[in-house]
Amino acid sequence: MPLDLKTLVKNLSEIAAPSGHEGPVRELLRQEWATLVDEFQTDGLGSLIGIKRGMGEEPRRRIMLCAHMDEIGMVVAEVREGFIRTVDIYGTDYRALLSERVLVHGRRTLQGVFGAAPPHMARSRKKYPTAEELWIDVGLPADEVADLVRIGDLVTFDSTVIQLKGEKLAGKSFDNRVSLAALTLCLEELKHREHVWDVIAVASAQEEVGAHGALTAAYLIQPDIAIALDTTFGTQTGVGDDEGFALGGGPTLGLGPNFHPRLYKAAREIASSLEMKFQTEVLPGDSGTDAWSIQVSRDGVPSLLLSIPIRNMHTPVEIVDLRDITRVGRFLAAFIAGLSPDFLAEIAWNTRKDNSA
Amino acid sequence: MIALLRELSQAIGVSGDEDEVRDLILSHIQDYVEDIHIDPMGNVLGVRRGTGAVDLRVMAAAHMDEVGLMVTGFDSDGTIRFKAVGGLDARILPGMRVLVGRDKTPGVVSWVPIHLNRSDDAVDIDRLRIDIGASSRDSAQNAADLGDRIAFDSSFVELGPTVRGKAFDDRAGCASLIALVQGERFPFDLYVAFTVQEEVGLRGAQVAAQRLQPDIAFVLETTACHDLPQNPDEPDQTTITRMGGGPAITVMDRSMISDPRLVRHMVQVGIPCQFRSPQHAGGTDAGAIHRSNAGVPSVVVANPCRYLHGPHSIMSISDFEYQSQLLRAAWMALTPSVLER
Numbered sequence: 001m002p003l004d005l006k007t008l009v010k011n012l013s014e015i016a017a018p019s020g021h022e023g024p025v026r027e028l029l030r031q032e033w034a035t036l037v038d039e040f041q042t043d044g045l046g047s048l049i050g051i052k053r054g055m056g057e058e059p060r061r062r063i064m065l066c067a068h069m070d071e072i073g074m075v076v077a078e079v080r081e082g083f084i085r086t087v088d089i090y091g092t093d094y095r096a097l098l099s100e101r102v103l104v105h106g107r108r109t110l111q112g113v114f115g116a117a118p119p120h121m122a123r124s125r126k127k128y129p130t131a132e133e134l135w136i137d138v139g140l141p142a143d144e145v146a147d148l149v150r151i152g153d154l155v156t157f158d159s160t161v162i163q164l165k166g167e168k169l170a171g172k173s174f175d176n177r178v179s180l181a182a183l184t185l186c187l188e189e190l191k192h193r194e195h196v197w198d199v200i201a202v203a204s205a206q207e208e209v210g211a212h213g214a215l216t217a218a219y220l221i222q223p224d225i226a227i228a229l230d231t232t233f234g235t236q237t238g239v240g241d242d243e244g245f246a247l248g249g250g251p252t253l254g255l256g257p258n259f260h261p262r263l264y265k266a267a268r269e270i271a272s273s274l275e276m277k278f279q280t281e282v283l284p285g286d287s288g289t290d291a292w293s294i295q296v297s298r299d300g301v302p303s304l305l306l307s308i309p310i311r312n313m314h315t316p317v318e319i320v321d322l323r324d325i326t327r328v329g330r331f332l333a334a335f336i337a338g339l340s341p342d343f344l345a346e347i348a349w350n351t352r353k354d355n356s357a
Numbered sequence: 358m359i360a361l362l363r364e365l366s367q368a369i370g371v372s373g374d375e376d377e378v379r380d381l382i383l384s385h386i387q388d389y390v391e392d393i394h395i396d397p398m399g400n401v402l403g404v405r406r407g408t409g410a411v412d413l414r415v416m417a418a419a420h421m422d423e424v425g426l427m428v429t430g431f432d433s434d435g436t437i438r439f440k441a442v443g444g445l446d447a448r449i450l451p452g453m454r455v456l457v458g459r460d461k462t463p464g465v466v467s468w469v470p471i472h473l474n475r476s477d478d479a480v481d482i483d484r485l486r487i488d489i490g491a492s493s494r495d496s497a498q499n500a501a502d503l504g505d506r507i508a509f510d511s512s513f514v515e516l517g518p519t520v521r522g523k524a525f526d527d528r529a530g531c532a533s534l535i536a537l538v539q540g541e542r543f544p545f546d547l548y549v550a551f552t553v554q555e556e557v558g559l560r561g562a563q564v565a566a567q568r569l570q571p572d573i574a575f576v577l578e579t580t581a582c583h584d585l586p587q588n589p590d591e592p593d594q595t596t597i598t599r600m601g602g603g604p605a606i607t608v609m610d611r612s613m614i615s616d617p618r619l620v621r622h623m624v625q626v627g628i629p630c631q632f633r634s635p636q637h638a639g640g641t642d643a644g645a646i647h648r649s650n651a652g653v654p655s656v657v658v659a660n661p662c663r664y665l666h667g668p669h670s671i672m673s674i675s676d677f678e679y680q681s682q683l684l685r686a687a688w689m690a691l692t693p694s695v696l697e698r
Contacts, residue, residue, distance in 0.1 A: 080586045093471040099449040099667040111514055113521065113669040118581050118597075119446040120638050123590055128448055128477045135585050137663060139516030139671045141601075162454065162463045162510075164490025165435075165500060170454075170465050237436050237486040238469035248492070311488065313470035315452035319488060 005322055008032070008184060009161065009169060012177035016103060016156040018073025018089050019209045022046050025069045029180065029203050036187035037201060043220045047213040048203040051221075052187060056196035056341050063336060064200045064223035064301070065186065066214050066290045067179035068207030068230070071172070072314055074155040076104065082142030083135035084112065086155050090208045095128035096315045101158035102136060106149040111158060112136040159316035167322040168247065174310050174318035176207065178325050179229035182308065185329025186336070193337045197224075204290055214290030218297035224344055225263060225302045227335075228291035229328065232281055232307035234319065245309040248321040250277030251328045254305030258287045258295055262347035263302045270335045276327055281307060302347060306331070358536055358678060359520065361385070363513045365528035369456065371425030371506035372442050372557045375399055378421040382531060382551050389538045390549060400565045401551040405537075410544035411692055416571030416653070417537070417547055417684070418562055418642045419530030419578070420555030423523065424666045426455065426487075426507035431498055435491030436467065439507055440482060443556030447482045449667050455487060458505035464489035509668030518674055519600070525670045527555065529660050530577035533681040543688045555642050559612065562642035566649035573619065573654045573696065575684060576643040579672070580605050580633050580659035595634050598661035601673045603629035604680040607657035611637050612644025616654035622695045623656060628683040633659060654696060658684060 017025040026048045030040060037050035048069070054060050074086035084104060088094070097114045104110040115137045116122065116129040123133065136155065138145060161171035183201055190199060200221050205213030207230075218226065232252050235244040245252050253267055271278045286292050287305055295303040306328055311319040340346075370378035379401055387393065390403035401421070424443030431437060437457065441447070451468040464487040487507065491497035513522035531551060538549060548569045552561035566574065582598045598605040606623050607615050610633070623630065647655040660680050663671045 081584075083586055091471070093468070095471070095477060096451040096468050098446075099664060099669055100452065101669060111516060111521070113664065113671065115585060115664050115671075117585065117587070118583055118665070119448070121583060121595065123588070125446065125448065126479050128451075128479055130477070133588060137585070137671055139519035139521055141518065144517070164463060164465075164488070165496065166490050166492060168490035170463070170488075170490075233470060233473065235434075236469070236488065237432070237434070237467040238484075239473060243473055312452060312465065312468050313472065315468050315470075317452050317454060317465035317468075319465070319490070 005181060005325060008181045009178060012180055013161050013171040013173050016105065017069065017071060018154060018156060019070040019206045021154055022069050022205045026203065032184055033187060033201065036191065043213065043216040045213045045216050046205040047217040049217055049221060050201040052190060052199040054195050054197045060198045061224045061344065062198040062200050062221065063339065064202055064218060064221060064226040064294065065183055065332060066202040066204050066217065066226060066228045066294060067183050068176045068213065068290055069180060069203040070206055070208050072208055076149055076151050076153040076155060079146060079149050082140065082145045083137060084149055085135055087131060091314050093314050094131045094134060097134055098129055100316055102155050103158045104136060104138060104149055105154040108148060110138040110148060112138040157316040164319065168319055169322065170317045170319045172316045172318065174320045175231040175313055178231060178308050178320050182325045182328035183229060185326065186332035189329060189333035190336060193333060195336045195339065196341055197336060197339045199336055207290055211290050211293040215293035215297060218294045218301060222298060223301055226294045227304045227306060228289050228294060230289045230305065230307045231310045231313065233313060234309035234311040236311040245279045245281065247309050247311065247319065248323055249279055251324055252279045252281035252307045252309065254281050254283050254287055254291065256283040257285065258283060258291050259304050260302035260347060263304050266347060267304055267335060270338060271331060274331065274334055276331060358532060359515065359674065361535060362520065362529060362532045365532050366513050366522040366524050369508040370421050370423055371508055372422040372554045374506045375421045375553050382421065382535065385535045386538055396564060396568060398561050398564045399553040400561045402565060402569060403549055405547040405549060407543045407545040407547060413545045413691065413693055414570065414572045415545050415547050416550060416566065416569050416574040416646065417534055418550040418552055418565065418574065418576050418646065419534045420527045420552045420561065420642055421531060422553055422556050423526065424556045425509065428501050428503055428505040428507065431494045432486060433494050435493050435497045436486035436488050437497055437501060439487055442506065445666055448479050450485055453668065454510035456508045456510045457487065457489060458501045462489050462500045463510060511668040519671050520674060521669050521671045523668050523670065525662050525672050526579040526665050529579050529672060529677055533577050536681045537684060540685065552642055559640065559642050559645035563645035563649060566646040566653060570650055571653055574643065574646045576641050576646065576655065576657045577680065578641045578657050578659035579662040579665060580639060581665050582661035582663045595636065598631060598633050600661050600663065601676060602631035602661065604676055604683055605631050605633040605659045605661055607633045607659060609635040610639045612640030613647045613655065615656045618695055619654055619656035623658065623683065623687050626683065626686040626690055628686050629679055630683055
């Protein structure tokens with residue numbers, strides 16, 4: 001059955017799984033990948049590792065494809081008079097929360113909305129309310145809320161995916177569920193293509209809090225090369241092409257010390273052979289992605305970063321262009337199918353022509 | 358009544374473009390109200406005939422319009438410029454979902470990621486844009502026209518003792534008024550007005566009152582409710598109304614002073630109610646009606662509603678149901694002697 005990308009993105013997006021609480025998305029991926037990989041493992045932090053064995057002789061080389069599965073979120077910090085105050089787990093933008101809908105994952109899941117003092121009674125109507133001034137209202141009496149909600153309960157965006165013009169969707173957690181959709185597309189395509197290397201598909205835990213899952217997963221599986229998949233800033237109102245990348249303009253390929261230059265070059269060649277749109281994202285240091293962790297795993301892993309541009313990052317209405325997701329899936333499958341048993345020699349540091357002459 | 362409220366809440370009618378709401382209301386009142394007239398402003402006027410026992414011209418008004426936004430232009434990248442229609446707290450806009458124009462084209466208010474801008478200064482509405490996914494000005498103009506209204510994209514949900522949704526201000530008042538005209542006849546002829554353009558300056562009500570020439574008027578409204586935990590540095594610690602305290606009777610707001618005889622009458626009928634804290638904020642159709650013609654004694658009965666003028670207001674079901682019960686009880690007991698000085 002051909003994969004319905006829009007449905008896949010919707011299913012992945014609407015699941016609630018903030019950092020450290022990735023269970024629901026891990027189980028969804030276990031189902032989605034059940035027929036696409038040969039074996040599952042998990043690391044100590046809960047990253048899901050799907051192994052699709054290659055056709056080469058053992059011991060086979062391994063490529064790690066890593067997309068984080070956690071989302072930004074909040075936890076309950078206080079329950080007072082039936083209202084709920086939160087602190088963020090990481091990366092939540094409280095300026096965009098007034099009047100936003102959330103789910104409070106208490107003894108049962110409650111539908112809430114962020115409220116604050118009306119503008120004429122607020123500390124300032126020229127400032128966005130702070131986390132301390134925003135209260136979740138679940139519309140229930142105080143005693144009922146006290147029974148149902150405890151400090152530490154998770155709070156996530158209550159946001160369904162909507163279709164915009166063109167191939168664009170809006171919804172929550174596109175950072176980074178759209179990359180998991182792309183990774184799934186890649187595995188789907190590899191069902192019909194031969195590949196020599198083992199493919200290690202990783203849905204990593206706890207990226208938003210410091211790329212922890214990628215570190216532990218890489219340690220466990222010891223890849224020969226790795227490609228991290230993430231999202232990057234799309235151009236939008238207030239974000240020009242000096243800071244962002246066009247939606248629909250293709251994924252970005254990271255360039256900088258986090259990435260292996262020869263691997264980068266090989267990727268560019270595959271992309272141009274596919275006549276695929278790509279953008280270059282220059283990252284002079286920490287890429288802020290799983291690639292930063294993976295690169296220094298064990299004795300070092302040649303790494304790459306492919307990012308899908310999204311708008312309104314870390315809000316409940318992130319926007320993506322489906323074509324960019326498809327491109328990442330296609331690219332990865334082609335790249336993997338093209339990996340020869342001695343590919344590592346092709347990108348080895350000591351194969352510079354001027355040295356070997 | 359909740360089904361009626363749901364239907365009215367989900368209809369879209371930003372000020373000056375109330376067609377959808379008007380049609381819905383007409384379908385609910387046509388079997389109960391006579392002399393239905395849609396005036397040049399778009400108000401729906403009519404009379405619910407009474408038993409004739411009491412000789413008073415009584416007007417009851419609820420407004421059909423809701424706050425929202427309006428398309429004011431298009432940028433070359435396909436985004437839409439907009440302004441507010443009615444009083445709207447611009448701080449709710451970042452990341453908001455909206456529906457643009459008659460086709461209800463989905464869009465979102467763009468918000469620069471926190472990684473790139475951390476300022477907590479509220480962004481002026483003129484600098485925000487709506488993204489419908491169009492990638493050029495032409496493509497955006499195919500989907501929307503200048504002047505198109507933009508509504509909050511919301512859903513109506515029941516949360517146990519409360520309901521959540523958009524435009525309870527004032528579809529809750531409309532629902533109560535519909536329920537009142539559908540019930541037992543009153544001792545007097547009740548002149549009903551479902552008004553337009555309340556949110557942009559009580560425009561419809563003024564014209565409605567001039568036509569209906571009432572002796573007294575009742576305005577069915579919603580009002581702000583601020584019963585959240587308060588921080589010590591918030592300047593105003595007033596609780597405007599309390600949710601669950603019953604419908605709120607306005608003694609005074611920015612637009613009018615309620616007639617004290619009518620306030621007294623409302624309180625005496627024995628249905629749970631509360632007073633809205635008197636303050637120079639907020640205004641209702643009563644502001645226009647009470648100063649129409651030779652002056653009309655008026656009173657406002659309003660449902661407390663948290664997060665008014667936003668996409669997800671919360672209102673108590675019991676407050677809402679008491680609104681029509683309070684008015685029914687008050688009207689059944691209404692005689693000209695209430696107005697004796």
